[in-house]
Structure formats: structure tokens, C-alpha cells
Amino acid sequence: MAMNQALPHSSWLAELPQQLAALDTQQLRRTRRSVAPLQGAHILVDGQPLLQFCSNDYLGLASHPDLVNAARAGAQDFGVGSGGSPMVSGHSTANAALEADLARFVQLPRALYFYAGFATNASVIPALVAAGDAVFSDSLNHASLIDGCRLSRADIQRYPHGDLAALDTLLTASPARRKLVVSDAVFSMDGNVADIPGLLALCERHDALLMLDDAHGLGVLGPQGRGSLAAAGLTGEQASPRVLYMATLSKAAGVSGAFVAGSEVLVEWLLQKTRSYTFATAAPALLARALQASLRLMEHEPVLRARLQARIQQLRAGLAPLLARTGWRLLPSDTAIQALVVGDNAAALALMEGLRQRGLWVPAIRPPTVLQGTARLRIALSAAHTEDDVELLLAALTELATP
Known part of the structure; x- marks a missing residue:
């Protein structure tokens, strides 16, 4: 069929323009920049310089010279491609060394390095x-965990967000011999941290395995940034064979990929x-070399996390006077993710556009990523932000909140 030939009206493909228009009506069409x-x-966004509060590069490592130099040296040693799957010829000595470093860093017996975080969750669960x-599955889990659950063909039981009593009831009622509990460790749109000891206690009681996705906790939480599981005191000698720990390497680590860690047999x-x-x-392999440099910085440069924590406290203190008079809600969070709930989709988009006009890029997050009626600004802070950067954001929000 010629490319310019019209589709018959009965074709389902002919319905796509109307369905896209419906997304526009609901303020739900996404736009890449x-x-x-x-x-x-x-950053430069479509040619416009903006101060961004949307990156997951929480420690500001993505452009760090140590990582850039390590990647350059890795490319010189290994080239820019791996040439095969890890089970054939792609498991380089650099990737093997990274796995050993990852296991040591998170204080678990063994680690397995994957090329991408979404693919890790979507395939590990099955x-x-x-x-x-x-x-x-926690009701606010990331889409990759949700897709992994679906692909497994197991019986999926969703429990209300963070509700351990409801989870206990579901586990008790399940006749399944093999049970898996999956949860974000830091929830990506709210910024709150799961009750990891409580989840593990339930898994021990019901002979279940606990899988944690710590995409937004690694590098930020725990001693030396070792993650949410370390922050809960459940690594090293306290590590449980019932825990599978997963984290991405594209957030605070500043590079790409993901890994899982746990017992040798798992x-x-x-x-x-x-x-x-x-x-x-x-x-x-060049990415593995960059990630090894990232792990060294996370472990030995506590000033990065100190800067991030200072910006978190500055933002929360500065937003407090706005909340009472606007009806906005700032969700509880001690992490780099600060969710300012506006409510209405159009209002969130208008706030995002008002900030953009003032030289700031803060993303508006709408359904289905978040629940209906909870559209928000997802403010992502970084060690790369200065005190003046956060003051500019607070001043712009104050101006936009003024009738």
C-alpha cells in the first residue's frame, strides 16, 4: 500500500488520531524535549537554557571528570560495544570486576549486572x-515491577500502599507455596521509603521472598550511600537470604544499567x-569502568550527600509558608524526590509552564503515572544544585502562587 493512501474508516489504525486528540483534551499527551x-x-532544553529540577542524577556525577575519564579509558581498552550477551562473549573483565565491587558496596554476597533497570525488573520477577x-505488589510500585509481575503469570495480589496489615492478610490467605513480595524501596513519585524491616518480618513469617527496587535510594541513603537496605541495617552480617536487592545505576550513580544482589544461590x-x-x-565495558569510579566517589565523598541533604532541608523549609495559602501538599520525604501535589492536571501543567517561562524546568506528573486528582510537580534535587538555585525555585513558586 502506498504511504499516502488513506486507511479505511473501519481500520483500528484510523482511530489513532482521535485517541491522540483525547489525550490532548485530558492534558495527558507527553512531549519529548x-x-x-x-x-x-x-541544561539546554530545545535551545532554551534552563535550571533543571527534573534529573535523577542525585549526586551530580553524570558529568564528573572521574567518570568521564574512566569511560574514556574503558573505551580505549575495550572499544565501545560488548559484542555479545554475557553468556556468550559479552561478560568482560571490567563487567566482572564491577559485579564484585557492587556486591562489596551494598554488603551482600553476590551481584549480577544488567544493561537496563526496566528490563531487570521485568525479567527477574518471571x-x-x-x-x-x-x-x-505495593499499589504504588514502579511500572517495571508491575510489568514483571504480569509477565510472570503468577497470581498478582496488590496491597494498599505501605499497608503491612493488608499485606499480612493477603499472605495469610494465599494457598501458594512460592510467594514473592515486591516493593519500591524509595517510591519514585512520592519520595517516601518503604518499611523494609516490616516487609522482611512478614516474609519470614510467611516463607516469602522480598524483592526491593532501590533505584532512588542507592547512593543517597544509608552509610556511605550504600542504599535503603543498608539504612535499615539489613546488610553484611545482618543480610537475609530472603531479600533480593535491585538498584539502578542511572540515578545517583550517574551512568546506566542496573544490578541485583543477594545470596550466592539466589x-x-x-x-x-x-x-x-x-x-x-x-x-x-566502558560503562562498567565509569561505574567503578562512581562507586569510589559515593563511598569516599560524603560531601556529595551532605550537599544534597542541605538542599532538601532548604526546599522543605522554604515551601512551608506556601502550603497553607495555596492548598498544595508537600508529601513527606527525606529523599531527593520532593513531590508538590497540586491536584488538577491543567493546574500542574500551568505551574510547570510558569516555571519554564522563568527559566526553571520542573516536570508536571499526571495520571496514569500518579493517581487521579494527585497531579504534581516532581522536584528532583541534586548535589549539583546550589543554595541560590533552590532560592530561585522558591521565589518563582511564591510568585506563581500569588493571586
Whole structure:
């Protein structure tokens, strides 16, 4: 069929323009923007210089010279591609060394390095449970965990966000022999931290495995940034064989990819059975070299987390006077993710646009990413932000909140 030939009205493809128009009516159409880094937390967005509060680069490491130099040296040593899956020829000596460093950093027996975070969650869960098993998922879990649960074909039980009593009831009622509880450690749109000791206690009581996604906790929380599990005191000698720890390496670590860590036998099982590990091309060695440099900085440069915590406290204190007179809600969070709930989709988009006009980029998050009626600004803070940067944001929000 010629490319300019019209589709018949009966074709489902002919319905797509109307469906896109419906997204526009609901203020739900997403728009990509082309960006390039400038200095500090400043970026060029579609040609406009903006101060951004949207990046997950929580420690400001993505452009750190140590990482850039390590990646450059890795490219010189290994080239820019891996050439195969890890099970064939792609498991470079650099990737092997990174896995050992990751396990040491999070203080768990063994780690397995994946090329991407979404693929990790979507394929690890089906390697652990299948039809006839049961998986229990927090209602605010990330889409990658949700998709992994669906792909597993296990019986999916969603429990209300953070409700351990409801989870206990579901676990008690389940006849499944194999039970898996999956939860974000830091919830990506709210910024709050799961009750990890409480989740583990339930898993011990009900003979279940706990899988934690710490995408937004690694590098930020815990001693030396070792993550949410370390912050809960459940690593090293206190590590449990019932915990599978997953974290991405594209947030605070500043690079790309993800890993899982846990007991020797659990990680070996995933090495054998995880399809995205077996059949996908391995991550290039240059990224592993950059990530090793990132781990060293996270471990030995506490000033990065100190700067981030100072910006978090500054923002929360500065927003407090605005909340009472606007009806906005600032969700509880001690993490880099600060959610300012506006409510209405159009209002959140208008606030985002008002900030953009003032040289600030703060994303408006709308359904289905968040619940209906809870559209928000997701303010992501970084060690790259200065005190003046946060003051500019507070001043702009104050101006926009003034009738």
C-alpha cells in the first residue's frame, strides 16, 4: 500500500488520531524535549537554557571528570560495544570486576549486572515466580515491577500502599507455596521509603521472598550511600537470604544499567533463568569502568550527600509558608524526590509552564503515572544544585502562587 493512501474508516489504525486528540483534551499527551548539558544543574532544553529540577542524577556525577575519564579509558581498552550477551562473549573483565565491587558496596554476597533497570525488573520477577505462585505488589510500585509481575503469570495480589496489615492478610490467605513480595524501596513519585524491616518480618513469617527496587535510594541513603537496605541495617552480617536487592545505576550513580544482589544461590539462579540477561547484549565495558569510579566517589565523598541533604532541608523549609495559602501538599520525604501535589492536571501543567517561562524546568506528573486528582510537580534535587538555585525555585513558586 502506498504511504499516502488513506486507511479505511473501519481500520483500528484510523482511530489513532482521535485517541491522540483525547489525550490532548485530558492534558495527558507527553512531549519529548531535546536537551544538552550546560554547567552545574543548568541544561539546554530545545535551545532554551534552563535550571533543571527534573534529573535523577542525585549526586551530580553524570558529568564528573572521574567518570568521564574512566569511560574514556574503558573505551580505549575495550572499544565501545560488548559484542555479545554475557553468556556468550559479552561478560568482560571490567563487567566482572564491577559485579564484585557492587556486591562489596551494598554488603551482600553476590551481584549480577544488567544493561537496563526496566528490563531487570521485568525479567527477574518471571525468573522467580510463575503460574501457580503468588506475587504481592505495593499499589504504588514502579511500572517495571508491575510489568514483571504480569509477565510472570503468577497470581498478582496488590496491597494498599505501605499497608503491612493488608499485606499480612493477603499472605495469610494465599494457598501458594512460592510467594514473592515486591516493593519500591524509595517510591519514585512520592519520595517516601518503604518499611523494609516490616516487609522482611512478614516474609519470614510467611516463607516469602522480598524483592526491593532501590533505584532512588542507592547512593543517597544509608552509610556511605550504600542504599535503603543498608539504612535499615539489613546488610553484611545482618543480610537475609530472603531479600533480593535491585538498584539502578542511572540515578545517583550517574551512568546506566542496573544490578541485583543477594545470596550466592539466589543470584546464581537468576544468572541461569533471567531472559533479559541470557538473550540481551551485555552493557559495554566502558560503562562498567565509569561505574567503578562512581562507586569510589559515593563511598569516599560524603560531601556529595551532605550537599544534597542541605538542599532538601532548604526546599522543605522554604515551601512551608506556601502550603497553607495555596492548598498544595508537600508529601513527606527525606529523599531527593520532593513531590508538590497540586491536584488538577491543567493546574500542574500551568505551574510547570510558569516555571519554564522563568527559566526553571520542573516536570508536571499526571495520571496514569500518579493517581487521579494527585497531579504534581516532581522536584528532583541534586548535589549539583546550589543554595541560590533552590532560592530561585522558591521565589518563582511564591510568585506563581500569588493571586
